[in-house]
Amino acid sequence: MVDLFKLLKNPGYLPRNIRYKIFNIILGRYSIYFRTNRLKVVDVTSNEVVIALKNHRRLRDRQGCVHAMASSLACEYAAGVLVAQHVIDKASLVVKNVHVNFRKRPVGSIKAFAGLHQDEIASIGKSARGELSVAVHVVDSLGKRVIDGCVVVVWRPPKPS
Numbered sequence: 001m002v003d004l005f006k007l008l009k010n011p012g013y014l015p016r017n018i019r020y021k022i023f024n025i026i027l028g029r030y031s032i033y034f035r036t037n038r039l040k041v042v043d044v045t046s047n048e049v050v051i052a053l054k055n056h057r058r059l060r061d062r063q064g065c066v067h068a069m070a071s072s073l074a075c076e077y078a079a080g081v082l083v084a085q086h087v088i089d090k091a092s093l094v095v096k097n098v099h100v101n102f103r104k105r106p107v108g109s110i111k112a113f114a115g116l117h118q119d120e121i122a123s124i125g126k127s128a129r130g131e132l133s134v135a136v137h138v139v140d141s142l143g144k145r146v147i148d149g150c151v152v153v154v155w156r157p158p159k160p161s
Contacts, residue, residue, distance in 0.1 A: 023041055024039075027041070031077075037070055038059075042111065046086075049114045051074050052112075053066060053071070053111075053112070063105060066109070068102060071138055075114065079095065079114040079151035080095060081114075082114045083124065088128060090158040093154075094156075095154075096153065100148070100149030101148050101149055103145065103146055103148065106146045107142050107144075110140050112137075113137050113139065114135070120132060131155075132153055134150060
């Protein structure tokens with residue numbers, strides 16, 4: 001697999017928006033749900049990931065807003081991308097648990113944010129196997145925080161071949 005995070009961090013020959021477009025295309029090839037739900041990685045830093053989801057017709061619930069499961073899926077991907085950039089190469093990454101609290105109904109498009117503190121990032125790099133709870137929240141197009149929660153991510157070293 002292509003090292004996606006080197007592509008994003010390298011300030012070299014590609015402009016930032018093209019790097020994110022390539023990142024989204026490659027991630028969409030490896031994950032069907034990412035491509036099907038039209039998720040877009042907006043920003044990736046060492047301690048935060050932002051994923052955007054537009055209010056498409058097929059992602060709406062009966063009230064006309066983004067469906068709750070699509071919102072939690074965006075949180076899950078944000079946490080997974082955040083942890084994946086800090087684990088060892090070719091480690092197996094699994095989302096163990098997703099716990100989200102829906103505070104209000106989202107209006108329009110949403111953005112899912114996942115964040116880690118520096119001590120949590122350091123603990124990921126030290127261990128080849130581990131478990132981490134990542135704080136996530138979702139903001140709608142009005143700027144209101146509509147979902148809070150946490151995603152538990154587990155990683156294991158690659159199997160020897």
